[in-house]
Amino acid sequence: MPYKDIAAFRRSYRSKDGSFAHQRSHNLVRDYKQLQSYREELGRASLPKTLENYQKIVYNKSDKNNFDHYIDVRRKGNISAVVSFSDWQDMYTRLKTIFVGQTATNGLKITGVSQHFVDRTIGTIYLKDDNKKREGVLIKDIQKVVFNGIVGRTKKDSFGRNSTLLYIDNVADVTINTETGVLIQCNPNSK
Numbered sequence: 001m002p003y004k005d006i007a008a009f010r011r012s013y014r015s016k017d018g019s020f021a022h023q024r025s026h027n028l029v030r031d032y033k034q035l036q037s038y039r040e041e042l043g044r045a046s047l048p049k050t051l052e053n054y055q056k057i058v059y060n061k062s063d064k065n066n067f068d069h070y071i072d073v074r075r076k077g078n079i080s081a082v083v084s085f086s087d088w089q090d091m092y093t094r095l096k097t098i099f100v101g102q103t104a105t106n107g108l109k110i111t112g113v114s115q116h117f118v119d120r121t122i123g124t125i126y127l128k129d130d131n132k133k134r135e136g137v138l139i140k141d142i143q144k145v146v147f148n149g150i151v152g153r154t155k156k157d158s159f160g161r162n163s164t165l166l167y168i169d170n171v172a173d174v175t176i177n178t179e180t181g182v183l184i185q186c187n188p189n190s191k
Contacts, residue, residue: 024055031055042074046084057085066092069115078134080124092118098139099146099183104176106151106164111181120185137186141172146183154178 024031028051035054038047048054057063070085079088095113102110123136145168152165152173162178167189175184 023059024052027055031058038071042071043081046074046081048085063089066115073119078124079119079122083122088118088122091122094139095121095183098143102147104146105149105166106176106178108164108176108178109181110146110176110183113183114185116185117183120187135188137172137188141188142174142186144168145172145174145186146176149174 031054032051035047035051048057057067066089067085070079070088073079074081092113092115095118099110099113104110120134121137121139121142124134145166149166149168149171152167154162154164156162163175163184164178165173165175167173169189171189172186173189174186176182177184
């Protein structure tokens with residue numbers, strides 16, 4: 001239990017509706033069951049160590065969004081099973097720190113890093129659907145491409161979004177959304 005004594009529980013219970021303490025106390029059993037379910041499905045080591053840490057993630061909108069994405073890609077096998085949620089978050093933070101605010105070789109200011117970009121950087125041993133290995137990309141290779149790469153084709157996807165391919169042969173490909181400045185994906189390149 002995250003409460004040291006009954007008084008702490010009561011203070012939490014009386015807390016303002018909608019507050020973190022209120023949500024924690026009123027959803028304690030549901031959150032515990034959900035965390036146990038994830039642990040059975042994905043393994044204990046991949047997830048938050050305590051119920052309290054899990055609740056801090058669940059009741060923080062951006063962390064919850066990232067956690068839901070992590071659960072989804074783990075289920076699909078799109079990132080390696082040895083990568084924990086905290087590893088995924090650390091990579092996301094590291095990539096944002098390195099790239100956001102910088103200018104890419106095509107002159108576009110980088111404003112963000114997509115969750116998919118993080119997944120592709122990490123890679124996986126195999127994909128569940130086709131059992132093929134998808135290697136990750138080294139951060140130093142991504143930096144080479146983003147800051148010194150060749151500007152390739154620009155294309156529009158089915159949603160009407162424009163993106164540009166940056167690449168260096170035998171290093172990597174990086175795709176950036178030309179409208180938002182968000183890094184979309186990266187792939188090792190062995191042309």
